[in-house]
Amino acid sequence: MLHIxxxxxxxxxxxxxxxxxxxxxxxxVVLVIRLFIIASFVFFSVVTPPxxxxxxxxxxxxxxxxxxxxxxxKRAIGQEIGRTVVAVNHVSVIDYWVxxxxxxxxxxxxxxxRRENRLDPxxxxxxxxxxxxxxxxxxxxxxxxxxxxxxxxxxxxxxxYVPAEMTINxxxxxxxxxxxxxxxxxxxxxxxxxxxxCLGLVPHPLxxxxxxxxxxxLMLPRVRFAVAYLPAQHRAPGEAPQHFADRIQRMIAxxxxxxxxxxxxxxxxxxxxxxxxxxxxx
Numbered sequence: 001m002l003h004i005x006x007x008x009x010x011x012x013x014x015x016x017x018x019x020x021x022x023x024x025x026x027x028x029v030v031l032v033i034r035l036f037i038i039a040s041f042v043f044f045s046v047v048t049p050p051x052x053x054x055x056x057x058x059x060x061x062x063x064x065x066x067x068x069x070x071x072x073x074k075r076a077i078g079q080e081i082g083r084t085v086v087a088v089n090h091v092s093v094i095d096y097w098v099x100x101x102x103x104x105x106x107x108x109x110x111x112x113x114r115r116e117n118r119l120d121p122x123x124x125x126x127x128x129x130x131x132x133x134x135x136x137x138x139x140x141x142x143x144x145x146x147x148x149x150x151x152x153x154x155x156x157x158x159x160x161y162v163p164a165e166m167t168i169n170x171x172x173x174x175x176x177x178x179x180x181x182x183x184x185x186x187x188x189x190x191x192x193x194x195x196x197x198c199l200g201l202v203p204h205p206l207x208x209x210x211x212x213x214x215x216x217x218l219m220l221p222r223v224r225f226a227v228a229y230l231p232a233q234h235r236a237p238g239e240a241p242q243h244f245a246d247r248i249q250r251m252i253a254x255x256x257x258x259x260x261x262x263x264x265x266x267x268x269x270x271x272x273x274x275x276x277x278x279x280x281x282x
Contacts (some may be wrong), residue, residue: 068098197223
């Protein structure tokens with residue numbers, strides 16, 4: 001029987017490989033250099049045309065040690081995702097670095113698990129400057145509704161990326177997908193995402209803060225993502241929104257070879273709070 005701990009906890013400590021501690025001094029230097037590189041790209045993004053960002057972003061991503069493998073060509077994917085919702089599983093705090101140069105993406109940012117901290121707007125604004133991607137907060141219902149209305153009027157052909165779990169999983173199972181943005185009358189493209197780190201670093205420890213986790217990932221020599229865009233799905237007439245979301249979740253889970261669970265972001269919140277208080281949970 002699957003427990004909530006199975007998709008929240010990790011099998012190993014946050015940093016399981018002793019080699020990480022030998023690498024750490026060098027990693028700090030790498031981190032400082034990469035933060036300087038990001039600042040440089042932000043400056044040049046401000047003083048150059050917006051089109052430059054889409055060309056330069058893959059270079060920036062490579063310099064940050066982030067490698068992305070796609071199951072199809074960027075051109076083929078871009079031709080299929082205009083005015084579609086891309087439902088993606090959530091595996092790390094740097095997921096939004098994966099495909100911003102494909103099509104014209106708008107990313108739903110933030111999760112329902114925690115409140116937005118003071119640094120989040122700065123991080124997302126930085127990402128907008130260096131990549132050209134647009135971010136819409138998950139709680140901005142009016143902004144999301146306006147975007148979908150422009151789709152209906154064919155005034156915009158962007159792609160809405162939705163982290164449908166509304167929280168980050170540990171790679172051993174998927175949280176139940178939230179149906180709110182998946183049943184708006186537009187095709188939904190499931191996107192299966194996996195992350196591979198090195199030196200035994202856990203991509204997203206349960207009790208770690210988002211900023212600390214992101215900085216640790218940027219310290220690493222490399223981080224690899226595997227991205228698979230699956231066939232577009234349409235909600236059947238009379239199909240319940242949650243049933244449709246569950247169907248999308250199962251497609252991604254089947255592709256990844258992991259279970260699609262009924263645990264929700266609220267279950268994770270309660271579990272994390274219980275662990276923080278020292279209670280014994282499973």
